[in-house]
Amino acid sequence: MTWLIERKRIETERLVLRPFEEADAAVVQTDVANWDIARMTTRIPHPYPAGAAAEWIASHGAAEKRHGEAIFCIAHEDQAVGAISLRRNDPAAVGPDTAEIGYWLTPRVWGRGLATESASALVAHAFDHPQVSGLTSGYFSDNPASGRVLAKCGFQPVDDEETWSEARQKFVTSKRLVLPRAAWQAEMGEAS
Numbered sequence: 247m248t249w250l251i252e253r254k255r256i257e258t259e260r261l262v263l264r265p266f267e268e269a270d271a272a273v274v275q276t277d278v279a280n281w282d283i284a285r286m287t288t289r290i291p292h293p294y295p296a297g298a299a300a301e302w303i304a305s306h307g308a309a310e311k312r313h314g315e316a317i318f319c320i321a322h323e324d325q326a327v328g329a330i331s332l333r334r335n336d337p338a339a340v341g342p343d344t345a346e347i348g349y350w351l352t353p354r355v356w357g358r359g360l361a362t363e364s365a366s367a368l369v370a371h372a373f374d375h376p377q378v379s380g381l382t383s384g385y386f387s388d389n390p391a392s393g394r395v396l397a398k399c400g401f402q403p404v405d406d407e408e409t410w411s412e413a414r415q416k417f418v419t420s421k422r423l424v425l426p427r428a429a430w431q432a433e434m435g436e437a438s
């Protein structure tokens with residue numbers, strides 16, 4: 247089945263998830279340079295090079311074609327406050343038709359349930375695509391806030407692994423989690 251997660255506008259109670267625009271680059275550049283964000287992610291370098299946010303935003307079309315990656319801006323009150331993405335997993339490594347969810351939010355809005363609100367919306371959007379059999383995610387073991395976000399979205403722990411952190415320039419123990427479609431549907435059924 248064709249793999250494409252539609253990068254459409256998604257509205258939640260307090261947020262809009264939408265494709266990034268060139269105009270978001272300045273705020274992303276400042277936020278992602280923050281060590282408290284970079285150190286909790288696998289791929290963000292630190293220090294964050296000048297111009298990297300604009301380059302990253304310009305690469306989203308290619309990331310979609312090459313890696314089946316759908317990257318969304320999290321906007322709150324008309325301003326970019328974070329990013330959330332679904333990236334197709336290597337079928338040989340993880341099994342067919344799954345995607346990895348990842349996200350970050352600016353510290354200005356932490357602790358208000360916004361990561362949970364955006365992740366829940368993107369999980370529902372992922373499962374709107376019939377080809378998606380399940381989702382995966384992970385968080386560094388010193389990032390319990392992200393663990394809570396994923397637990398609140400229904401993810402279940404699988405195992406621990408050592409994962410490279412570009413910002414820390416070392417391997418860090420990370421907790422791996424999964425959310426199979428059937429488990430999500432069962433949870434949605436119970437919630438309704």
Ligand SMILES: CC(C)(COP(=O)(O)OP(=O)(O)OC[C@H]1O[C@@H](n2cnc3c(N)ncnc32)[C@H](O)[C@@H]1OP(=O)(O)O)[C@@H](O)C(=O)NCCC(=O)NCCS
Nearest residue numbers: 283286350351356357358359360361362385390391392394
């Ligand atoms: C992780 C992150 C996305 C959380 O964003 P947020 O909007 O504050 O998250 P939410 O408010 O939706 O939920 C956070 C939950 O973690 C809990 N929490 C926060 N700090 C915690 C801590 N030190 N220990 C345990 N739980 C913690 C909160 O109480 C909340 O749970 P609750 O609703 O049950 O009370 C944000 O801190 C972030 O972007 N960090 C940097 C990048 C990052 O970690 N990305 C994820 C990589 S896996």
